[in-house]
Amino acid sequence: MQKEEKIGAQQIENGYESKKSSVETSPEQILKTLENNGNTEKESLNEITEKIKNSDPSFQQKTAESRILSSLGEKVKKNKLLRAALVGLSLYSANPAFASGAESELSKSETIESARPSHEKNLNMEQFGNLPESRQKDFEQIFASAPEEAKRIMLDELENGKGVDYKNASSNEDPDLLILQQQVVNLQNSGEMDLRRKGGVNLPFDEEHSGKTNGIEYSDNEIAENGGKQEITIENASENQIRSWINYLKSSSEK
Amino acid sequence: MNTKQKDIIDMINNDSNMSAKLKESFIKQVSQMNEDELEAFLKSMKKAKDNKNLQEKILRLQETEKNSHTDFLQTAYALLKKITTHKRKKQEESDKIKTNEILNKIKSS
Numbered sequence: 001m002q003k004e005e006k007i008g009a010q011q012i013e014n015g016y017e018s019k020k021s022s023v024e025t026s027p028e029q030i031l032k033t034l035e036n037n038g039n040t041e042k043e044s045l046n047e048i049t050e051k052i053k054n055s056d057p058s059f060q061q062k063t064a065e066s067r068i069l070s071s072l073g074e075k076v077k078k079n080k081l082l083r084a085a086l087v088g089l090s091l092y093s094a095n096p097a098f099a100s101g102a103e104s105e106l107s108k109s110e111t112i113e114s115a116r117p118s119h120e121k122n123l124n125m126e127q128f129g130n131l132p133e134s135r136q137k138d139f140e141q142i143f144a145s146a147p148e149e150a151k152r153i154m155l156d157e158l159e160n161g162k163g164v165d166y167k168n169a170s171s172n173e174d175p176d177l178l179i180l181q182q183q184v185v186n187l188q189n190s191g192e193m194d195l196r197r198k199g200g201v202n203l204p205f206d207e208e209h210s211g212k213t214n215g216i217e218y219s220d221n222e223i224a225e226n227g228g229k230q231e232i233t234i235e236n237a238s239e240n241q242i243r244s245w246i247n248y249l250k251s252s253s254e255k
Numbered sequence: 256m257n258t259k260q261k262d263i264i265d266m267i268n269n270d271s272n273m274s275a276k277l278k279e280s281f282i283k284q285v286s287q288m289n290e291d292e293l294e295a296f297l298k299s300m301k302k303a304k305d306n307k308n309l310q311e312k313i314l315r316l317q318e319t320e321k322n323s324h325t326d327f328l329q330t331a332y333a334l335l336k337k338i339t340t341h342k343r344k345k346q347e348e349s350d351k352i353k354t355n356e357i358l359n360k361i362k363s364s
Contacts, residue, residue, distance in 0.1 A: 025313050031280040033317075037324045038287075044331040051338050059341050068334055075327045082320040084292035087284045088299030089313050094273055094281075101266045102300035105259045 027090040034083045041076050048072070131249060139249060146234045153239050157246040259293060260285055 052063050063069055091098050131139070143154060234242075267273070267281050288296060306312050 085299035
């Protein structure tokens with residue numbers, strides 16, 4: 001059994017080593033690397049999930065509380081998006097004629113989306129004041145992908161904004177506020193609060209932001225210290241975090 | 256598989272420039288995509304058209320994917336190590352109990 005585990009760990013280490021090799025831009029090579037990376041992630045995640053399932057209940061509970069496993073799942077989700085974007089670029093580089101095909105497929109989904117009645121109808125961007133157009137688009141995109149409850153909070157904060165006093169949060173208070181405090185400080189330091197996120201990833205196809213991660217990502221230790229919180233996206237943000245985003249957007253539009 | 260995926264796969268199949276092997280690799284990737292991934296894929300292809308330096312963009316995105324993959328592996332490795340250590344400790348504890356039981360039996364006999 002122990003021998004088996006050593007092999008598993010070795011595989012992961014080997015995978016890590018193999019990733020250090022130099023990059024190639026031929027579509028064949030890119031696809032091969034992407035497939036390998038995807039398979040390694042899938043196999044590792046399966047292996048780890050299986051091992052945890054076979055461990056004793058107290059360890060299972062501890063792992064569930066730390067949310068390390070779900071954070072690992074999120075990482076896979078994010079990497080799959082990055083790989084999908086790379087497949088797109090490679091297909092275009094193999095034959096640029098595909099761009100128009102992509103455009104017509106995308107316009108199909110836009111038609112479906114615009115026909116769908118939802119909170120979008122109630123969203124009034126004027127409430128933001130002079131928000132730059134690119135930011136407006138980001139916001140609209142995030143709003144569209146947000147869960148219903150998050151939409152309700154966003155609209156409420158826009159209309160009746162009371163704000164969140166994260167600046168004065170102390171260690172005795174809501175851990176959400178403390179994380180938020182750190183998050184806002186980090187974002188202010190980086191000069192931008194980037195909402196261009198979906199599933200925890202800065203959308204890779206955006207020229208301006210490709211290769212840049214302004215979003216907050218926590219290491220495993222930080223996740224444990226923060227009571228199991230992981231990367232914050234619109235899907236898992238707390239009410240305070242959502243209200244703070246809206247406030248941040250409002251304050252940045254007044255500048 | 257949804258209709259968008261089928262359309263794209265048809266386009267790939269009808270392409271006359273790519274080798275059969277390359278087509279197969281692309282089709283495999285596209286057919287595995289979920290809704291979100293498909294959207295990222297299509298948008299990235301659409302945007303590639305406006306990009307003057309495509310090779311550089313590919314390199315940058317490759318670098319991002321590579322780093323992100325490494326990050327995954329490191330977390331996975333750390334977690335696997337934790338699981339292994341925990342198991343070993345449990346085993347050591349139970350071995351110790353068994354040894355003590357035997358020792359006690361020897362002493363009392």
